[in-house]
Amino acid sequence: MNPALRKLVRKGAPGAAEVDNFVSNATFPLVDGTDVTFVYRGIGDAVYLRCWIAGLNTAQPLQRLEGTDLWAITIELPEKSRIEYKFEVVNGDQRELVLDPLNDVLAHDPFGANSVCQGYRYKRPVWTEQDDETRAGSLERIEVESKAFRERRDIQVYLPARFRKNRRYPLVVVHDGPDYLRFAALKTVLDNLIHRLEIPQMIVAMTQSPDRLTEYAGNDAHAKYLVNDVVPLMADKYPLIDEPHARGLMGASFGGVAALHAAWLHPGVFGRLLLQSGSFAFSDLGAHQRGPVFDPVVRFMNEFRKNPGLQAEKIYMCCGIYESLIYENRSLVPQLQAQGINIKFEEARDAHNWENWRDRLRNGLSWLFPGPVWMVYE
Amino acid sequence: MAGYFLLGPQRPVVNLATPFGAVDDGRSVAVVSAGWQDAEADIDDVHEIVKRPLVDLRLYQRAEAVLGSEARLREVYRERQDRLQEQQRLYRLRLRQSMLAARRLLRADGDPAILEPEQRHAISQQRALDRHHLQRISAIHGDADSAIADIRPPTLTEHIAEIADVLSGCVTVIITGGNVAVLLNRLRLFSLGPLLAQKNIIAWSAGAMVLADKVVLFHDNTPQGNRDAEVFDVGLGIVNDFVFLPDVKHRLDLSDKVRTALFCRRFAPATCLTLDSGSLLHYEGGHVAAAHGVRRLSRTGTLRRMRAR
Known part of the structure; x- marks a missing residue:
């Protein structure tokens, strides 16, 4: 007791x-x-x-x-x-x-x-909390006319503090962006990491699907939406560094599947992937046990495991060890490494939730997009 | 006699006005903000504080123009940068091991008669490595400078003359913080060291670092883990025998006394001085004339108040 x-x-x-x-x-x-x-x-x-x-x-x-x-x-x-x-x-x-x-x-x-x-010695990272010294970036809403889905969709765009039209920025596209903002303090994290020079100033496009379990589950139309609708619109409206190494795609859970799938289907577009607790279910033999919503995921992952061929240069993956997906995530790492991809994989004593994903953002973003902190003394 | 005023980051505490009040002669003030790279021209905030006409030396922009138009110079420059990078990489390989050994020895318990000579020797080896590295860097710069002198690139010569002309009308130069490598690189390209030494200088963060005889990079809290402080380059040598450490509050893990003590002893006889936001060091005539909020790293790993001397 x-x-x-x-x-x-x-x-x-x-x-x-x-x-x-x-x-x-x-x-x-x-x-x-x-x-x-x-x-x-x-x-x-x-x-x-x-x-x-x-x-x-x-x-x-x-x-x-x-x-x-x-x-x-x-x-x-x-x-x-x-x-x-x-x-x-x-x-x-x-x-x-x-x-x-x-x-x-x-x-x-x-x-x-x-x-x-x-638990004992867990401490919420300070960079996830608002800091009065940090310059705040801004959020704006734009509309994309999607050819892939034949409808208009909203995107929330994060612009860093001191954004200038005459500079060029990396772009990160985030699945479930509004949820990342609400539940994983994404704007605060971006503001803090940029202020601390741990990541470069960047533009972040936050998408939200009206039917994520379908569209994120290895869906070709959604991949097309990202590559042919979202990225060109962002490049048109904002000053971006137009190269794969400066283009990232990020998501958690099914959003991680969507990110991996889009990068796989359209190689050479996204050079950086940040995959958090990806729902990378697969079956080596027989049927999987995760329910019908995972059927398309398993189809994609089985296909991916047969023909990986992914062309991202760097991938950051993380997963909680208190979630069943840890096994799928662990098994994906050597496969991606075998493709010559530079992988960083981290396990956390946490489960499948937004605060787990929040707490890993610093390591993931700063590894994929290292900031000038070592050289800059403001 | 020129006075040099070294400050910490101008955020959250802005104290640029304090030293400026001491040197203001009502004339134009030159500004070097090349450390801000493509944001070099964003000097409105500086203007709001000093309220005098500012002459933006535009070193970053000038360097882009010069290197864009002088192919031979560009080649020499690129070759020098490649050599410097390789030199730094090799130094880093050795540094990691030697710092690890030095730290372990400083943390070790044992008979002082046996332990202390080993600790002293480990630190002297570290100093020897830093010294060797700095000599190699100087040699690389020397080779590049000779090659540039042979080329005598006309665009570069024109810019140097133009900058000298502009500076002749100013008694004070403000050097902002920013990317220390870029800042130092541009100052060196336009051979500004000797010219700046004759002016009153107000410099903060990276601007202060480049005035010393060597530039040391440091940060104990990078997201991808601790890194050992690295000797990075030869500075302008205007304020010598100091290592300036801006924003220590955020960059150094002062709770680790062994690490801090090693930092101090490694760079001795130079004095390692903190420049946190709000601090000010006034250096004139080869001496520290005044110090406010500036602390020095001590051999025991604590911070001591820096006094005028």
Whole structure:
């Protein structure tokens, strides 16, 4: 049992006032080295810790502390880990997923919010938070007339602080761009990394698909959209360095598949890829087990594994070790290396979520697009 | 007598006005902002502070023009850059190992009678490597300078004369920060060292670094991991026996006392001085006349206040 909890119950069941005092003075979950104790306070027939990470059961029961309305479970979590979770509270026939009422740290994604457990020695990187000394870039919205999809689509464009039309910039195209902005602090990260000269000033085009599970799943029309609609429009409207080494494509999860697929189908367009927790499902034999939405992904990945032929010069890949996709990501690395591609692959003690991807942006962007920090003394 | 004022980054604290007030004679002020590369002409912020007519020396732009029109010069320049890059690469190979050894020795415990001579020797080997590297760089520059003298490129000669003419009407030169390699390269191309030495100079960050006799690159917190400080080039030699370290607050890991101590001892007898934003060093007549917010790295790895001397 966690030492603080043990102290609370050492003389038998504590009174309500003692429990009040305990919950208002502790920080939850209780992190004691690599032992992490999740605590829920309330009534119910049962309470479960729900976290969707590979290696743990998705629902683990909390034990009620006798004579109290406190429930607790301790799990081992290696240092620098970060996981997202909810509690499932069961009352009769009713099951409700709730955020941890004792923990204010939340992570958001398109499906809502999760409570966040920051394991021992995890610290949110400072460059993901707003810095008053940093010059802020700007966002603007442009419209692309897509021939590939025969419709108009919006793109949000990031322009660096001190943008000048007479200079030329690298371009990075980001899948799920608005989600990266909302959930992975992409604008703040770009502002900070540019300000720190860790990446060069760059222009970032943020796309969003109305049907990402279809369009990002190795879809030729989407690749055509990127290469024939988005890139030419960006080159027309903004001063870009018109060379593959200065053109990057980035995405997470299915967005990573879309990036790999577009670079594979149109070699020589994108020289830099940033692939985060790519959903690179494949099957060596028989059918895959990931559900029908993965069918086109598996078709593409199987084809890619047979005929890699990718012409990107540098690829940064990362994946959380608490996500099942770690196996697919690991297996892709030697294949890409065999193509002579310069690969950097990083594993994080995290799962399939936006804050994992946020925390890896500095390493990925600065490796693909090194800034002049070593030479510049402003 | 010319005074030299060395400052830290002009952000977040802007203190350019302080030294300028001490040297302002109401006349035009020359500006070197080649370190900003293609943003060289963006000197409006400087103008807002000094409120005097500015003469933009446009060294970056001039160099582009000269190298664009003088094929032989371009060839010599390219060859020199290739040799310098290769020299730096080889130095870096040796540096990594020798710094690793020196750090390990400085962190080691043991009988001082045995350990200390080894530590001293490791540092002296490091100094020897830095010295050797600087000599090799000087030799490469010497070869290129001789070749350029033989060519006597007319466009370059014209620009040098024009710059000298412009500078004759100014008593003060402001040198901004920016890319230290580009800045030094342009200053050297137009042989500006001796001319600048006669002027009052107000320089910040990279501008301050190039005034020393050697330029040392450093950054302990790059995203791809720690790098050891590197001797990069011979400076203009206007303010000698110092290594200027701008923006130490963000660039040096001062919590690592061994690393900081090694930095100090490696470059001794030169004094390593921090130039954080808001700091100011006034150097005149071969002495530090005043120092505000400037600290020096000590042999024990701590920072000490720099005083006038």
